[in-house]
Amino acid sequence: MDMQPIPAREGNHNLKDYQAKRKAFSWEEVKKNFSWYHTGKVNIAYETIDRHAENPDKKNQTALIYSAPDREEKLTFSDLKNESNKFANILKKQGVKKGDRVFLFMPRSPEFYASFFGILKVGAIAGPLFEAFMEQAVKDRLEDSEASMLITTPELLERIPQDDLPDLKKIVLVGDYDEKSDNYVDYYKEMENSSDQFEIEWVDLEDGMLLHYTSGSTGKPKGVYHVHNAMIQHYATGEWVIDLKPDDIYWCTADPGWVTGTSYGIFAPWLHGVTNVIRGGRFTPESWYGTIDQNNVTVWYTAPTALRKLVSSGDKVVNQFDMSSLRHVMSVGEPLNPEVITWAVDAFGLRIHDTWWMTETGAMLIVNYPVMDIRPGSMGKPIPGVEAGIVDNEGNELPPNQMGNLAIKQGWPSMMRAIWKNPGKFESYFINGWYVSGDSAYMDEDGYFWFQGRLDDVINTSGERVGPFEVESKLIEHPAVAEAGVIGKPDPERGEIIKAFITLNEGYEASDELVEEIRQFVKLGLSAHAAPREIEIKDTIPKTRSGKIMRRLLKSWELGLPTGDTSTLEE
Numbered sequence: 346m347d348m349q350p351i352p353a354r355e356g357n358h359n360l361k362d363y364q365a366k367r368k369a370f371s372w373e374e375v376k377k378n379f380s381w382y383h384t385g386k387v388n389i390a391y392e393t394i395d396r397h398a399e400n401p402d403k404k405n406q407t408a409l410i411y412s413a414p415d416r417e418e419k420l421t422f423s424d425l426k427n428e429s430n431k432f433a434n435i436l437k438k439q440g441v442k443k444g445d446r447v448f449l450f451m452p453r454s455p456e457f458y459a460s461f462f463g464i465l466k467v468g469a470i471a472g473p474l475f476e477a478f479m480e481q482a483v484k485d486r487l488e489d490s491e492a493s494m495l496i497t498t499p500e501l502l503e504r505i506p507q508d509d510l511p512d513l514k515k516i517v518l519v520g521d522y523d524e525k526s527d528n529y530v531d532y533y534k535e536m537e538n539s540s541d542q543f544e545i546e547w548v549d550l551e552d553g554m555l556l557h558y559t560s561g562s563t564g565k566p567k568g569v570y571h572v573h574n575a576m577i578q579h580y581a582t583g584e585w586v587i588d589l590k591p592d593d594i595y596w597c598t599a600d601p602g603w604v605t606g607t608s609y610g611i612f613a614p615w616l617h618g619v620t621n622v623i624r625g626g627r628f629t630p631e632s633w634y635g636t637i638d639q640n641n642v643t644v645w646y647t648a649p650t651a652l653r654k655l656v657s658s659g660d661k662v663v664n665q666f667d668m669s670s671l672r673h674v675m676s677v678g679e680p681l682n683p684e685v686i687t688w689a690v691d692a693f694g695l696r697i698h699d700t701w702w703m704t705e706t707g708a709m710l711i712v713n714y715p716v717m718d719i720r721p722g723s724m725g726k727p728i729p730g731v732e733a734g735i736v737d738n739e740g741n742e743l744p745p746n747q748m749g750n751l752a753i754k755q756g757w758p759s760m761m762r763a764i765w766k767n768p769g770k771f772e773s774y775f776i777n778g779w780y781v782s783g784d785s786a787y788m789d790e791d792g793y794f795w796f797q798g799r800l801d802d803v804i805n806t807s808g809e810r811v812g813p814f815e816v817e818s819k820l821i822e823h824p825a826v827a828e829a830g831v832i833g834k835p836d837p838e839r840g841e842i843i844k845a846f847i848t849l850n851e852g853y854e855a856s857d858e859l860v861e862e863i864r865q866f867v868k869l870g871l872s873a874h875a876a877p878r879e880i881e882i883k884d885t886i887p888k889t890r891s892g893k894i895m896r897r898l899l900k901s902w903e904l905g906l907p908t909g910d911t912s913t914l915e916e
């Protein structure tokens with residue numbers, strides 16, 4: 346990409362001397378910003394909410410602006426403290442203890458955030474799920490984590506296979522319901538009678554707080570386990586990268602089912618005590634621009650898929666809104682197209698700062714600082730305290746401009762501490778002291794990193810990580826489907842779309858109706874974002890001699906590329 350770098354904006358002094366900051370850096374300095382550094386009492390919920398609620402200057406500041414088509418609400422830090430205390434008392438009464446897994450399966454709402462912090466306050470581990478998940482996706486996650494409690498809404502209840510989940514003791518229902526059961530807890534009724542005083546369960550920095558399920562190229566989704574210590578990096582990146590200032594109105598568009606929606610939709614902004622906008626409801630260009638305009642959002646963290654949709658909605662739409670409150674915009678989740686950066690400079694007079702990280706890494710690692718000159722198409726440079734490199738398959742570092750595995754030297758604060766109940770999987774991420782990301786990239790002479798692609802078969806569709814295995818497994822559950830191979834196919838708006846190749850069982854005839862029926866089957870069984878947009882019926886699916894589906898070959902066929910080494914192809 347030979348686009349000219351876009352220089353840093355005047356007046357933005359955050360981390361001006363990048364090299365000096367890197368050299369002199371120690372995480373110890375960052376730790377001094379936390380109250381536990383002085384008191385020894387650790388809990389991320391305390392640092393995020395209660396600490397501000399106990400500060401006379403901050404307690405009545407709006408912490409959360411909730412804005413949805415049918416509901417507008419504001420909560421102060423004091424409100425959030427009280428509401429989460431009440432919920433923590435409910436959990437305690439139900440016998441939830443430190444280390445228990447408590448899942449949340451519901452749309453974004455003030456109740457979600459009260460419950461989330463309530464879970465952390467009793468020392469339990471929170472597991473947020475996308476509201477879009479269907480039965481199989483919900484079951485896989487609750488089963489693997491052995492969750493004992495779930496907070497959901499009556500509308501979503503039918504997607505929870507209660508009989509198949511022996512560990513799930515109680516379900517808290519947020520909303521009216523008819524069916525009575527000893528397993529159900531009425532959220533509103535219990536909250537009414539619950540005390541807003543609660544003694545927080547103090548934990549260790551290395552105790553668990555969050556379980557985020559994410560997809561790999563093989564197997565079921567895996568539980569990425571994060572500990573309270575991650576707050577050190579949430580805080581630091583909130584300062585250096587998000588550039589949060591006390592008067593900011595911040596909006597992160599991500600759902601808390603995705604790590605971006607917790608690390609940067611919850612922790613980073615509230616650790617810094619800023620006002621946080623949470624938007625419910627569906628995406629439309631008008632509703633998103635409107636959110637910025639109405640709330641005077643100053644700092645905005647979003648994703649390329651949404652930005653591409655905004656670009657294609659045209660200038661006419663953006664010109665109806667006042668975007669002048671914005672000071673700083675960032676992106677994550679997929680490659681940020683240089684065209685989108687150019688568009689943003691025209692549309693709001695601002696550059697978009699790309700950031701790179703993963704569910705496993707817990708927080709940003711490679712970024713474009715506010716003060717950095719942006720090279721459109723590059724993810725930027727590693728934050729202080731983090732060493733990134735390009736390594737070969739043995740973990741040897743490669744020179745600049747050579748493509749290889751994007752890897753990070755072990756030892757940053759927000760790193761996952763385990764893959765839930767799967768130590769082998771966890772070990773497999775590391776070679777020679779490096780955490781190997783699964784992405785390929787190169788670094789230029791000036792230390793900027795450039796994303797090239799995924800090295801495994803993981804699909805990134807509209808910023809969502811989808812494992813082909815999960816989709817294939819669901820496909821072959823359909824009576825008509827014999828075998829399935831699933832790939833990501835490049836798409837200008839969504840990054841990639843899911844394409845499935847299937848073979849049919851005896852007695853089934855290929856037809857458009859059948860293809861649509863199979864698509865719906867995945868959509869209703871797994872989730873809308875995991876349903877293949879394209880399904881092609883084949884006579885055979887290419888497999889290796891050991892029976893593995895050769896997705897790479899399917900992809901080469903699809904894209905008309907050379908097929909490479911097919912020596913392991915089954916006859």
Ligand code: 6R9
Nearest residue numbers: 677678679680700701702703704784796810
């Ligand atoms: C936070 C998050 C991680 C994968 C990652 C990479 C892709 C993330 C990116 C990016 C290009 C960026 N990815 N940020 N690709 N440029 N700035 O996204 O976590 O859902 O686990 O996805 O997403 O492939 O390996 P997660």
